[in-house]
Amino acid sequence: MTAGLDPLRLTARDARRLLTDGEIAASELVKTYLDQIARVEDRVHAFVLVTADNAAKYATEIDQEAGATRGALAGLPTAIKDNMVTEGVTTTCGSRILGNYQPVYTATAVRRIWGDHIVMLGKSNLDEFAMGSSTENSAFGPTRNPWDLSTVPGGSSGGSAAAVAAGEALWALGSDTGGSIRQPAALCGVVGMKPTYGAVSRYGLIAFASSLDQIGPLTRTVYDCALLLRGITGHDPCDSTSIALPGEIELPAAERLDGLRFGIPTEYVSTGIEPGVLERFEQTVTLIEELGATCVEISLPHTEYALPAYYIIAPAEASANLARFDGVRYGYRSPHAGDLTEMYEATRGEGFGAEVKRRIMIGTYALSSGYYDAYYGQAQKVRTLVRRDFDTAFAQVDLIVSPTSPTVAFGLGSRTDDPLAMYQSDICTIPVNLAGLPAISIPCGLAGHLPVGFQIMGPAYSENLLLAAAHALEGAIGFDALPTFADSSAGARGADRR
């Protein structure tokens, strides 16, 4: 047995090597993470459901498999965001309205990595129906940021990000509609990537906004991110909007950025970015230049309209996607109902949380008679302009960078009374969702005691370029801080951060 695996440091790359070299057993590896879960989960609450027994059992089965028959990701302990259906395992989507829903099928992306023999540790917590930027909208209680338990991990994939940061999982799957992988990755000091729209099948991903949603990895390193991305990408005949990427996902090895041109959009760095975040961002830009690349200022002129357009399109699509939760075929059905209409209204009124109801209302309003052109119609045109901005910029530069989130992790409860303030968390991440482009967030340092994320965005299908650049930059940044599981709420928050 090796001298103690450290779940806060172990990478999938190393774990895989240890497994294939026979230095550790899968059951040992999985136990390491289950022990960490036992140690910290009551404080972090990254999971809605921990499937400990199944995980341990499956790991033992893997150990009994001969090496040659093991899957490419055999034994690697994984958390799956609870908005991906998993046959036979209760899936909640962070909501009461799914009741005790037992999926009768499994999401394609999950099925693919199950096929590679990953070990699912459990379903991770999320903002209800992936609507939120802090995981405070979960019907099952918030997740706390392992870097400071009085702060949020970000959202909506907060559970996945926190699990990876806290060493409760080696890596995780999340989903990103307006930044829901990247922003929590930034707030939790881990790597998170949203692929090009269509690169990963949405079949089995409980839909929030169909034209924006994508599944993606949350990992400790960029290499790990590429490894997991490879496992989930690929055309799926069950998803009409899925595509095959033009080439294989390459495992990155680049250490330099020579010859690359990076663009910094003025609109992103002038919109209320916190000083600490801005400072880390600028330092990282300097590093990019040191690695041989050039950085120029660019403009994405319609950026300020991206957020409002998003907050029309996403709720509109969501209002239709969530209409199927009506108490008829599965999930919660209110007992307080006489006739059908009452049943619908009571079920949905009782089953959905406040943020979800707000968004359904906005979305329904934006699509309703007399308002379609001014809202949904207009927003879809803004979307065209946002995409055009990127297309124009990518004629000039290879990659575009920005801070991932305007702030570091904010205090639990500090924005829950102000939906608009909460929505502002996504101003840097939303535009690429509208444009369907890939983007990755990597940790680039701390501001006070909290991590800062650095976002790199690329043209459609540029996953390999993104991963290579992120990998090189990651090496130069050398981020090696670890979460302390401290809770600063004893003292004042915000300005008083150490």
Place this chain on the structure above:
Amino acid sequence: MISRDDVAHVARLARLRLEEAEADRVTAELARILEHIDKIGELDLTGVEPTAHVLAVADVLRADKPRPSLSRGDALRNAPAVSADCFRVPRIQS
């Protein structure tokens, strides 16, 4: 801006029951959010095509060959109420 009546109408369209207090709160919240969203009205978008599909993909079709269906047990597994192997719903008041 958005009125209490608008909110009631939209809630009915969306089959969401809102309690009185909730409806008041939601009205205020939606008003603020809509104020922000209304920003896109500043732009002159004549001649701009809407993006309904961000992918440049068309004609994704499936061959007309049957695939296995769920067993009835699986189909009804999660049903809140079942009657004669059907999903049962409360009376549809016409």
Place this chain on the structure above:
Amino acid sequence: MSEWEPVIGLEVHVELDTETKMFCGCAVTKGDPPNTHTCPVCLAHPGALPVVNERAVEYAARIALALGCEVRPRSIFHRKNYFYPDLPKAYQISQYDEPLAVGGSFDYWVGDQKLSCRINRVHMEEDAAKLIHAGGETGRIAGSDYSMVDFNRGGTPLIEIVGEPDIPSPEAAREFLQQLRNLIVGLGVSECNMEEGQIRWDANISVRPAGSDRLGTRTELKNMNSFRFLQQALESELPRQVAILEAGGTIDQETLHFDPETGTTTPLRSKEEAHDYRYFPEPDLVPLTADEAWVDKVRQDLPELPAARVERFMSQYGLSRYDATVLGGGSTMARFYEDVVAEGVDAKLAANWTMGEYSAHLNAAGLDPGHGHVTAARLAALLRLVADGEVSGTAAKQVFALMIEERAEPRDVVTRHDLGQVSDTAELEAVVASVIAAHPAQVEQFRAGKEQVAGFFVGQVMRATQGKANPQLVSELVRTALTG
């Protein structure tokens, strides 16, 4: 009514006979136990996604081209949002302002008059599930205690054909639907079985002063599942509107339900508000394109359309328009008729027998053309026996009836029942002689100049020979005997 003209528009829904549903691979079936043909997609489970059925698109295009529509180079799907238990996603995937096809027309006949109805559009959508209402007296929603949903039918491909309000009368509406149905059946895309609801329609009805081109307020009629009911319902609704307008009132735009028992229309208790369907483009599906090459191929593969076939029957077989329409209007009857002719039977003879004895048999037995108990080959064999003089025209009818009963070949029936035509001159002369001898009064009449009395003797000889005598020969022999 003559100062007023009816303005009728029909919207027709047709379920396609594809093997699988519109957006998933579940089989399209009839009559199977409930909820045995479902999947996460057609049950609208969380995370499920639609994928378009290729054959449904082709069939839809066939209908569109047969109606002279333009298949648009690009079409997309839309979501039509509303809540109802038979709609699992709480939206129907349909088409809205970018449908598959637009702008055609359908020519149809009412008696001798050819009418034309413009077709606004042809588009694709998915059918709802089946709702059964329980606890009430009539199985309808009103008075029911609860309802049950069977999702087997949910997701079946549905084609919507929207006609402009060009239909001028209830009779025309009936003919339009009948002939449209024939067209669609002939395309091989749907059996349009009405009992099973494979073809359904809504009628929009209004009236206006004769000669006006403005449209009045219209009412909508639903829930008619036969052409006859449609005609009856229209015949009830039109005068109702006229009466209101003549009394100075206005028509309420409402949905009506037709009660075939009473033969009247009543307003459905109006729903809370008119539906706001909040249409928006379906983000889970990508656009469909139709380039010229594909459209041309679909057009080339179209089977012969009824209108063209009717013209061909007129010229090829020398039939009247009426006969050509009866025989050529529907593809199954047309096929049967042509199979008979192909066996070497005279076209007119085949026409008489197909429209006569054969159709009577189909009606009596409740069978469809081509599915009777006499095949085209056997009918042809019988008619050849008639043409060769082996069976008389009269006896042939008997033979035909026995062929049905015994499911037998005509020759076997003739032999078994001794129905062969008697053409032995000597034998017949003897019968003629005895008949003449038995009726001296009629002989006198004939000799007195009443030539038509010869027919009486021919009839008597036919009776005496159980109809088996060769009528022409008998006629000759009678004349010879009487004049000799």
